[in-house]
Amino acid sequence: MEKKFRIIHSIICAAIAAVIFVVVITISANIYLPIKDWLKNVFTQHWIGKSILSAAVFIVIGIISFLLPIRADEEKIGRLLKILSWLLVVGLLAIFAFFIYETLK
């Protein structure tokens, strides 16, 4: 039972980290162009770079949070699910607002 809780806990932490990473890399690469150039140079295309790196963040954070001696219980998992849901909404709105602002400015 404990192992099952820890797997779910680490997967939700990994998803939270991946969502934060997508928002941060999307906005920062458009504000600070050397990041976009680096993504293009390393991964041939900036979106491929963002895709691969977000999957890498998901895997690495998932493994680290599974290995850390954190006690996972139902209450924590419920809280993390709510955080993930809110982050998806906030991330969606942030990306919307950013590209509308970039186009209209």
Added chain:
Amino acid sequence: MIFLLKYFLVSHIFFGLLGIIFFYAVLISGIKQINFQKIKFFRRSALFGFLSFVLSWLTGGYYYVLYYGAAVKPTIIAGKYPWAHSIFMEIKEHIFLFLPFAALVITLMFYLFWDNLNQNPKIKNSVIALSAIVVIIGTIIALMGIIISGAVR
């Protein structure tokens, strides 16, 4: 456009819509009242939804990198509706990256956490809310795809 790229574009749309449909099925069945005898239905719907989003990611990415950037984007930018790319395509390609991760969380909740969902309505409601967000983001992406396609013509 060569045949293979057309195939990838159609597959991208098909799998994306399929993913939305699978999670819509999870959402509606969950809102009504989870029938805990329907364990296979929830598990399979979420798993197929997750796999559909991954396939849409791969096929859409292939089309986007090989064809969209070189042939479609310049046409939109030079046309009457350049904002179709600078707003909608930019938003679409980035918010799509949320979906596979959220879909995987929902899928694993049904596979590994089924007994707890059965006993804890708060967690069940959080999973249903997450499914609703996946359906809403997926629908927004699909609608943006229609706007982008319209801007090319």
